[in-house]
Amino acid sequence: MTTHINKLGYIFSKDCECDDILKNTLAKTKDEVVSELIKSGLRGRGGAGFPIGLKWKFTASQPEEVKYIICNADEGEPGTFKDREILTQVPKKVLRGMALCAYVTGAKKGFIYLRGEYKYLVPHLQKNIDEFHEDMKKFNIDLNVEIFLGSGAYVCGEETALIESMEGKRGEPRNKPPYPNQFGYLGKPTVVNNVETLASTMIVFRLGADVYNNLGTKDQQGSKLFSISGDSPKEGVHEIELGMSVADFVNEFGDGDTKAVQVGGVSGFCVPRKNFNKEIIGEGNTTGGSTMIFNSSRSMYNVLHNFLDFFAEESCGQCTPCRVGCQQLLKGIEAVKAGEKSPKYLDQLIKLSKTMQITSKCGLGQSVTNSFTSIVNNFREEMIY
C-alpha cells in the first residue's frame, strides 16, 4: 500500500521572510487581498471552518470607525496543541497575519486571547509584540496588539464567549445574530481568527492563491497542522496537505494496531477501523486538527465517558440542551453499562444528542452528537458489555 501523506513545512519555515510577504501584499489593494484570500479557499483553522476572506470582507464593509482583531489562542480542544507550537516557533507570522487583517479591515487594536495555561509564553510573545510594533512603523500599519489571558473555561474558545470574557463578563456564548463581525468586542465590529488561520495567510501570499488552492481537496484547501496524540509513535505537531484518507494517516502515524481515530478533537468524529479507507480527513469533518489515535487496548466506553465527563463540566450551563443533555448522556451510558437501563436506551440517547445538535445555543452543545453518535454506533458492544 502506498502512503499518500504529503508532509509540508510552510508554517514552521523561518519567520524571516514574512516581512517581505507582508510588504508585497500591502502593495495590493484591500479588495485584491480579500479576493485572493477567498480564492485561496483558506478557512478558519480553529474548527468551525468559516472562509477567512469572507469574514474579513464583511468586517471591512462595516461603517464603524473602531474595529478590533482578536487572535484566538485559547486552544482548548482536548488533543490540540498546534497553536502553542506556532506561537512558540513562529509568532511573527501570526502577528503579520494580524497586520494584514488590520490593513483590510481598518482595525487599530488587536488582542491575542491566550489560553491561561500558556501563561509561560507571555514574555516571549510580549517581546515579539514589541518588535512588531517597531517593525510595523515602516509599513505604516497602526495596530497595537495586547495579550489577554484567558481564565480556563473551554467554552471561551467560542468566539462570542471569548468576547464576553474579555469584557469582564461570565464567559458565555451570545445569541447569534448579531455576529462579531457586526457586534463584537465592546459592541464593535470584530474579527476573531484562530492562531493558525492568521499564520496561514502568510502561506497564501507566499505561494499565491492558486497554488494554495491546489493543495488539498475539493472541500478543504491548503495545508493544515495536525496535533497527533494517543497510541502513536509519532505524537506531535505535523503539517500535512489536507485530503488524505484516514487509512493513509493511520499507516503513517499509527502504531500498527489502530482501532479508531478521533478526528477533530472531542467535538469531532470517531472513525472506526472499518471506515479508515472511506473517510478523508478534512471532508465532512472538522478542521481543528486534533487527531487522537486509539489502539485495540483502549476501551471506547472509557474514551466516550471521558469525553462526556469533559462536556458535562465544560458546558457553560446557560442553555438547557447542553447543560442537562451532557449530564444525561454521561449518566445514560453509565446506566447502560451498569445494566440499570436497557441497551435500547442508547438509541434514546442518540436521539437526545440530535436534539442537542439542533437546539443548543453554541457549537459546544451542537457538536457533542458527533463523538457520541459515532462512538456509540460503531462500538455499541463496548458500551453495553
Next chain:
Amino acid sequence: MSKNTITLIIDGTKVTVEEGTSILDAAKKVDIEIPTLCHHEDLCVAGNCRVCVVEEKGKNNLTASCAAPATEGMDILTSSPKVRRARKDIMALLVSEHNTQCTTCYRNTNCELQTLASDYNVDNDIYLSVLKNNTTIDKSSWSIEKDDSKCIRCQRCVRTCAEIQHVNALAVTHKGHEMKISTFMDFPMNEIVCTNCGQCIIHCPTAALTERRYYDDIWEAIDDPTKHVVVNTAPSVRVALGEMFDYEPGKIVTGKMVTALKKMGFDSVLDTDFSADLTIIEEANELLVRLKKAFVDKEEVALPMITSCSPGWVKFIEHMYPEHLGHLSTCKSPQQMFGSMVKTYYAEKKGIDPKDIVCVAGMPCAAKKYEANRPEMRDSGFQDIDAGLTTRELGHMIKQAGIKFQELPEENFDKIMGESSGAAVVFGATGGVMEAALRTAYAVITGRPVPFDNLNITPVRGMESIKEITIKFEDCVPEYSFLEGIEAKFGIAHGLTNARAIMDQIVEGKSPYVFIEIMACPGGCIGGGGQPIPTTDEIRKKRIEAIYAEDMGKPIRMSHENPEIKEIYESFLKVPLGEKSHHLLHTKYRKRKRY
C-alpha cells in the same frame, strides 16, 4: 435609525413587522403562541431555555424564536414534528433536573414549567434524574426563600436583580452541571446586598424563589383565645387580591377582602391606609421643617428629602449610599406606624394589654417581612408588627379557610384605625405618596387645595421611569411666607435602577428636587414582590387604574381631613413631629456594607 418593515411567513401566514422584531413577537401578531420559559417581557433577551425553538425552512438547526430577529422572507414553522419533538425533549431535560414534588410545592398550579410539562405531557421517566441531592433551601432571609432544587436556570431572577433593580444580589456561578444561581461567595440570603424587594420572586417561573411564609404562625395566633389578632391591609392588596380568585386584574375587592378576613377569625380588620394618612401628616410636616431650616434658619439640612415607605428602597440606600442616609425621611413606613399605634394607642383605647396583641400586616411586598423584623421596629415596647403577609399568602389563607371569595358580601373595616382618605389609597401606585403629600402640604402652605382638577395631580401618575412636577407656591399663609413665589421641583422614581439614577444626581450635587418619592418596585406597591403572579406591565396598569378609581370613590381625599387622624392627634399624639410621634412614628437607619 428609521424602522423598516419586514415580511415573513409563519406557519403559512404572511406577517409584516418592524425590523428588529423577534420571531416570537412576530408570531404573537398572528395569534401563534410559542412556549417560553426564560423569556419575560420586563427583561432583556436570554435565549437560554430553548423551549421557544422554531424551524426555519432550509436550515438544519432550530432557532430560538425569542432571540432571533425576523428577517425578510423567512419561512418559519412553529409546530413542525421536528419542533415538537425537540421542545418535548428539552422540557423532559428540564424536568429531569427539577424537584418534581409538585403537590407540596408553593407554586403548584401557578408554575410555568408545570404548565408546559402538562401541555406537552412530558414523560418523567424518559431520562434519569440529575437533580442534585445535596441542595438545601436557604431560609436565612426574613423575606425570601431560595430553593435551588426548583431552579431551571432561566436567569430571570439574575436579569431582574441586575436590570430592574441594579442590585446584582443574584448571579450565575460555576459552570456545566454545577452551574447555579447564587450569591456573592455563596453567602446566605440574609448576608448579602439583597433588598428583599421580591422582584425575583414575581419573575421566577417556578418556586425556586418564594417569599418566606408565615401563615401557620398566624393561624396559631388566631386559634389562641388569649391573643387579640389585628390585621391591616395595604392599599395595593385590595386591587390585586382578586387575581388570586379568578377576577380580572384591576378588580377592587376591598369589601370582600374585609369580610373574608373577619370570617377567618381576625379579631379586628383594619386599614393600613389609616397609617398612610398618618405618614403623610408626619412626612409633610417633616418636609416643611426641613424647608424652614434651609430657607429661614439657613441651617445645614439634607435636601432633597426622600420618602421612606418602601423597605426595599430603604435597604438599598443603606447598602449603596450609606453616606447619604440623611436624605431619607425619618418617618416609619405606614406598616410600622400602624404596628406601633396598635400596640399603644389602639391597646389603650380598647383596653387590651399590648402583650396579648398580635399585629399582622397584609402587604403587596416581600421586604415588609424583613422590615417587621428590623430591631429598630420595637418602639411600642414589643415587636410592632408581628408578621407581614404577602397578597399571595393572604389568598392562600382565604382558600385554606374554605371561603368562597367571589360569593362573599362586602363589609367595612373595623374601627378604630379603619378610616382613610383617598390620598392614602393612592400610596399603592408610583407617584401616589407624592400626590398625597402634595395634597396636604399645599393645603398647609397656602390654605387652599392643590390647583388640579378634582385634586388629581396627574403629572405624577403613570409608568414613566422618572417623573417630575414643578409647583409654585403663591399667597402662602403667614407661617410659610418664606416659600412665597418659590417654584419647587418634586421627583418620583420607581424600580431601584431609577432610584440609583436619582441618587447619583444627589451624590453629584445636581439634584433639582426638594422632595422625592422612591418605590423599590416597578409601578410602585401595586407591582410589589408580594403581589399575585404573573405581574406584567399590562396588569400593573390595571391595578393602578383601580387604585385611582378607589381614590375617586372616597368622600375624603386629603389625609389631614381624615377624622380618625384628627382624633389621634387630639387624644394621643398631640402634634405632628411631637414627642410621642418622635418616639413611635420615626426611626433611624444604618450604614451597611456594599460587599
